[in-house]
Amino acid sequence: MAELSHTILLPPEQARAARPVAPARRHRRPLRWGAVGNHAVLIAGALFMLAPLLMLVQMSTIPDAQIMRTGPSFEIGDRFWPNLEKALTESMSFSGETTGLNMFRNSMILGLGFALGKIVISMMAAYAIVYFRLRFATLAFWLIFTTLLLPLEVRIVPSYEITQKLGLLNSWTGLIVPLIASATATFFFRQFFMSVPEELLEAAKIDGAGPVKFFIDILVPLSRTMIAAMFIIMFVFGWNQYLWPVMVSTEEGKFTLVQGIKQITQGLEGGHIPEYGRSNILAILAVLPPVLVVVFFQRWFVKGLTESDK
Amino acid sequence: MARVTLDRVHKVYPNGFEAVRPTSFQIEDGEFLVLVGPSGCGKSTLLRMIAGLEDITGGTLTIDGREVNSVGPADRDIAMVFQNYALYPHMTVRRNIAYGLANRGTPRDRIAAKVEEAARMLNLTDHLDRKPAQLSGGQRQRVAMGRAIVRDPALFLFDEPLSNLDAKLRNQMRIEIKALQRRLGVTSIYVTHDQVEAMTMADRIIVLNGGVIEQIGTPAEIYHSPASTFVASFMGAPPMNLIEAAFETGAVRLPDGTAVMDAPGGRSGPITLGIRPEDVRLGRGSATFDVALVEELGAHRLLHGKLSGQPFTAHALKESDATTGSHRIDLPFEALALFDRETGMRL
Ligand SMILES: Nc1ncnc2c1ncn2[C@@H]1O[C@H](COP(=O)(O)OP(=O)(O)OP(=O)(O)O)[C@@H](O)[C@H]1O
Ligand SMILES: [Mg+2]
Numbered sequence: 001m002a003e004l005s006h007t008i009l010l011p012p013e014q015a016r017a018a019r020p021v022a023p024a025r026r027h028r029r030p031l032r033w034g035a036v037g038n039h040a041v042l043i044a045g046a047l048f049m050l051a052p053l054l055m056l057v058q059m060s061t062i063p064d065a066q067i068m069r070t071g072p073s074f075e076i077g078d079r080f081w082p083n084l085e086k087a088l089t090e091s092m093s094f095s096g097e098t099t100g101l102n103m104f105r106n107s108m109i110l111g112l113g114f115a116l117g118k119i120v121i122s123m124m125a126a127y128a129i130v131y132f133r134l135r136f137a138t139l140a141f142w143l144i145f146t147t148l149l150l151p152l153e154v155r156i157v158p159s160y161e162i163t164q165k166l167g168l169l170n171s172w173t174g175l176i177v178p179l180i181a182s183a184t185a186t187f188f189f190r191q192f193f194m195s196v197p198e199e200l201l202e203a204a205k206i207d208g209a210g211p212v213k214f215f216i217d218i219l220v221p222l223s224r225t226m227i228a229a230m231f232i233i234m235f236v237f238g239w240n241q242y243l244w245p246v247m248v249s250t251e252e253g254k255f256t257l258v259q260g261i262k263q264i265t266q267g268l269e270g271g272h273i274p275e276y277g278r279s280n281i282l283a284i285l286a287v288l289p290p291v292l293v294v295v296f297f298q299r300w301f302v303k304g305l306t307e308s309d310k
Numbered sequence: 311m312a313r314v315t316l317d318r319v320h321k322v323y324p325n326g327f328e329a330v331r332p333t334s335f336q337i338e339d340g341e342f343l344v345l346v347g348p349s350g351c352g353k354s355t356l357l358r359m360i361a362g363l364e365d366i367t368g369g370t371l372t373i374d375g376r377e378v379n380s381v382g383p384a385d386r387d388i389a390m391v392f393q394n395y396a397l398y399p400h401m402t403v404r405r406n407i408a409y410g411l412a413n414r415g416t417p418r419d420r421i422a423a424k425v426e427e428a429a430r431m432l433n434l435t436d437h438l439d440r441k442p443a444q445l446s447g448g449q450r451q452r453v454a455m456g457r458a459i460v461r462d463p464a465l466f467l468f469d470e471p472l473s474n475l476d477a478k479l480r481n482q483m484r485i486e487i488k489a490l491q492r493r494l495g496v497t498s499i500y501v502t503h504d505q506v507e508a509m510t511m512a513d514r515i516i517v518l519n520g521g522v523i524e525q526i527g528t529p530a531e532i533y534h535s536p537a538s539t540f541v542a543s544f545m546g547a548p549p550m551n552l553i554e555a556a557f558e559t560g561a562v563r564l565p566d567g568t569a570v571m572d573a574p575g576g577r578s579g580p581i582t583l584g585i586r587p588e589d590v591r592l593g594r595g596s597a598t599f600d601v602a603l604v605e606e607l608g609a610h611r612l613l614h615g616k617l618s619g620q621p622f623t624a625h626a627l628k629e630s631d632a633t634t635g636s637h638r639i640d641l642p643f644e645a646l647a648l649f650d651r652e653t654g655m656r657l
Contacts, residue, residue, distance in 0.1 A: 088550040157320065165533060191415070197394065197396065199392045199393075199394055199396035200396055200398065202363050202383075202390070202396065203360075203390070203398075203457075205362075205363065205382070205383045206361065206363075206383045206384060206388065206389065206390050206410070207384070207409050207410035207413055208410055208413035208414050209384075209409075209413050210383035213413065217398075217409075218398055218400075221400040222400055223369075224400075228639075257492070281581075307370065
């Protein structure tokens, strides 16, 4: 690890050259040591986060037996494409349904279902709380807010029981709906709606927009940066769900990537060489979409923030 | 176009605050009515009740003979221009203007034609595809106007629409709005706390104070015969001089004993005497005005100082050589207004 980070940080010849160059430069532009320090910290942090991912990639290119013997190394082998193909198309169980592609699709359904469902539900809840003179709106809001104290892990037994009694085990509905209420998102949308000028609502009223029209034509487009932010958070949250899918879906056809990786490394107990290469590929597949979502929406997010004026 | 009638309309906010006391008046078809008054006097509240944005606590509001107390804002056939314009930030100018028409199911080609027409009228044709954020304050103001006029409403409501603009633009928009209203002939209610706007734009002015109507009248009536000391001091820049005086031995006398006017009928007691600065005649007369400061305004000058120990302002033409020091002045009888000292009402 230490070697790895050092090599990437500065190629040796540059590392040596850095010292004599610094004083010469000082004449023209003073070197800001604060900035150098900041960058050093940031680069070190980035490498610390990246190293495990680089290890994953490296280990997916060499044969499984070699990983057993030597662990991660700097060697780049030729097993990447075969491993990828195996991971994507070959099932690792009798049912034949736990292929990488299948699990990828399932994870996608879960992540998107969570993100979109949570955004829709919490926007509507926040809309009701902020814009309608409900009798106990504040109370309702704080009740929703206190559910933050009750994450899934705390209420998993009753949640499971309800899902089971409703006959929703092994269904997408059972996987998604019980987790779809989100206090966090409701809270953020509430704060956002409260910052929208009152006059917009009044202007819309005079323009003949009813509650639904105001919501769809004005509030939703105005919230797009907020929606993007919530989408990032909720998609990653849904994608990374482990405990709930493990409990609710026992059918292999509904396994997600996060579940599947676990399944593979269990092979170790069977006396075979575990399929490290394949599970590393699956792990990469599992990491990729959240990263892409963040990268993609982040740009959108910044654009929305700077463009819209409120 | 419409006639609007308020009959004992009043407003009590949920917290128990009575923002508008029972108020009755009528606005004629095509009239430009200005509601003016100091901050917090209930102008916006009154306007918003007419718009339907605020519930009417009591009384009846009629627009064109139809009682609209419980009719929603969209169905009152009104359009409103807000102080901060309230443009939809994510929509282009075109969509902003068209939104109200689209919601009413107006056919597309008709919307397009109306938007083009409004844009031409308001000099917005080149900006139709911009977002509000890409417009200047004056242009945003025009878009807000455009949104109001495309719908051909029976009643325009304006809530301090010019107060976010700089002085020069404000003067220009004031004239434009007035001209537009003249041209369209739409009944309008315009809220402002700027008495210059009120004087220049209004057919009739309503002066509000603390939720009560102080006076209703044409700008000239309000200016020349204010109904109370409040109106006298609120309208006009500089405002009417108000000095303490009294009925004494058959005359209205200043505290120093100078008689300014005969008072038949043997009345006595304290009063407040009002006179507009431009009605004061300099250079002769019985009263002595101690000028402490001369304000040069180009077209004329304002002399500030004391009359019989009380703050006083007089208006001097630019050719007069008014300077600081004592001046003889005359307060012409026909320009004087007498107010009850206690109630502030015109005698
Ligand atoms: N929602 C409310 N609840 C209680 N009191 C209110 C409410 N809205 C306004 N008021 C009070 O009613 C009074 C009149 O308010 P209003 O907004 O009509 O004033 P205004 O004449 O428009 O003043 P400005 O020139 O500052 O806009 C004020 O004293 C204000 O504090
Ligand atoms: Mg107001």
